Amino acid sequence: MCKTILLLAPFVLFGWMQGSSQQVLTLEKALEIAFENSPVLIQSKLSLQQSELNLQAQKASLKSQFSLDVNPFTYSRSNRYDDYNSKWYDSKTMTSSASFGVVQPVKWTDGKISLVNDIQWQDAQNQTSGVTSTAFSHDVSLRIEQPIFTYNRTKMQLQELELRLENARLNYALQQLSIEKTVTTNFFGVYQRQKELSVAREELANQKLNYEIVKNKVEAGLVAKEELYQAEINLATSESSVYSQNISFENSKDNFKLLLGLSLDEDVLAMPNIDVASVNVEVNEAVKKGLEQRMELRQKQITLEQDVFSLVRAKAENEFKGSITARIGLNSLGEKVSNIYDNPTDNEQVGISLTIPIYDWGANKARVESTKLGSESDEISFDEQKKEITLSIRQICRNLPTLISQIEIKKKTADNAQRTYELNQEKYGNGNLTGMELQQYQSQLTSAKQAYTNAIIDYKIEVLNLKIQTLWDFQGNESYLKK
Numbered sequence: 001m002c003k004t005i006l007l008l009a010p011f012v013l014f015g016w017m018q019g020s021s022q023q024v025l026t027l028e029k030a031l032e033i034a035f036e037n038s039p040v041l042i043q044s045k046l047s048l049q050q051s052e053l054n055l056q057a058q059k060a061s062l063k064s065q066f067s068l069d070v071n072p073f074t075y076s077r078s079n080r081y082d083d084y085n086s087k088w089y090d091s092k093t094m095t096s097s098a099s100f101g102v103v104q105p106v107k108w109t110d111g112k113i114s115l116v117n118d119i120q121w122q123d124a125q126n127q128t129s130g131v132t133s134t135a136f137s138h139d140v141s142l143r144i145e146q147p148i149f150t151y152n153r154t155k156m157q158l159q160e161l162e163l164r165l166e167n168a169r170l171n172y173a174l175q176q177l178s179i180e181k182t183v184t185t186n187f188f189g190v191y192q193r194q195k196e197l198s199v200a201r202e203e204l205a206n207q208k209l210n211y212e213i214v215k216n217k218v219e220a221g222l223v224a225k226e227e228l229y230q231a232e233i234n235l236a237t238s239e240s241s242v243y244s245q246n247i248s249f250e251n252s253k254d255n256f257k258l259l260l261g262l263s264l265d266e267d268v269l270a271m272p273n274i275d276v277a278s279v280n281v282e283v284n285e286a287v288k289k290g291l292e293q294r295m296e297l298r299q300k301q302i303t304l305e306q307d308v309f310s311l312v313r314a315k316a317e318n319e320f321k322g323s324i325t326a327r328i329g330l331n332s333l334g335e336k337v338s339n340i341y342d343n344p345t346d347n348e349q350v351g352i353s354l355t356i357p358i359y360d361w362g363a364n365k366a367r368v369e370s371t372k373l374g375s376e377s378d379e380i381s382f383d384e385q386k387k388e389i390t391l392s393i394r395q396i397c398r399n400l401p402t403l404i405s406q407i408e409i410k411k412k413t414a415d416n417a418q419r420t421y422e423l424n425q426e427k428y429g430n431g432n433l434t435g436m437e438l439q440q441y442q443s444q445l446t447s448a449k450q451a452y453t454n455a456i457i458d459y460k461i462e463v464l465n466l467k468i469q470t471l472w473d474f475q476g477n478e479s480y481l482k483k
Helices: 002-019 027-037 039-061 153-219 225-260 283-293 295-318 363-430 435-470
Strands: 022-025 065-082 087-106 111-126 131-148 267-270 321-334 345-355
Touching: 022 027, 027 039, 027 153, 027 225, 039 153, 153 225, 153 267, 153 295, 153 363, 153 435, 225 267, 225 435, 283 363, 283 435, 295 363, 363 435
Parallel strands: 022 267
Antiparallel strands: 065 087, 087 111, 111 131, 131 321, 321 345
16 A cells, blocks of 8 residues: 555656646746846845945035024123122123035145135124124135045045946956846756656556566466566566656755745746757966956955055155145125125235144055055955966866866767667567566766766856856857946
């Protein structure tokens, strides 16, 4: 009874699979779904958008900035002691003011030009003496601030944000590449399990046919009953293999659906393009493409450029620097608005300030040397990565012709194994071959078909590795970065 249930279980499971809805996935469709649902890619895109906004904000800050500060009304009352007259006096003050300013940062010099317009009304009353004064004032000034003997902080900050944006774009593209590799590998893994299940079913069909042949021969007394026992074992083994392969196939599909973000209740079927087009790649050309296009190398270059900025900052920690300030203004004052501009006064101011470091006990020198060492380490890392990329591309280029020849060999092997099995199956039907001997040919046929499928998958994955290593699609003869 248990044996019967075990033998029927695969067929019950197959019937349920065929009755459920099934989504056929090509590799392109699987990649599209993964790009839409990948949390890592979504986070990388958010980081990219954040970098774009930061750069946008920095560029906007370099344009003219307008500000308006308004103080509609202020009232104050105080009781103070006058040392000169040796008496206390009570005062009351009411003010109202507004200030409008335009500030224009200067990117090329790291300076700043400001135009400030101040308007104020004040009413002051001395309660002790009974003196009251009212005044209206208007002050307009043009101000210039210019750092000297130091680096351009505004320009450097803008360059850093541009590099961060470029780095964020590279990270996003690298995440896409990583997802493409993972999805492609898992996609062909599903296809591999799918083909193994198909081969196992073909083997089961052959074993059923062989079983019926032997059963009829035993009933007719043409062969020994032991051959029927062997046929039963072969049939049970094939049924068990189908059941095991089906479990492996279902597990592979579940993992793939989880990777794509699909519902686990949805059934999928992998439909790859198994046409094998030989890719002719010249090793030196492939290495050149890789070194020109690899985003990791550009990221290393960005790191080296950022190291230059870090070195500049380290040197400026305790630097000799200064600042030039200049102010040209016009001040008008009157008791009434109508006569506020009767006697305007000019005012000018120019100043130079210097910061001169004396002695910092070697702190700045240590910081600079530490930054230089970090930059040297990044340069070594850059050179080593170039060597690793070159090595990987060379190995892939050398491996591709071997994989092509392996596909041809495995295909011929599978074709020969199929013909050999058919010939020996005929011998088996004629009674010239034992069931155990036929089972050996069946095992050879199953292994040959699986090896042929694996050879195709290995070649497809290696072509993908070449594209990832060089960022160049040699089949379409176009750059991956332009897609």
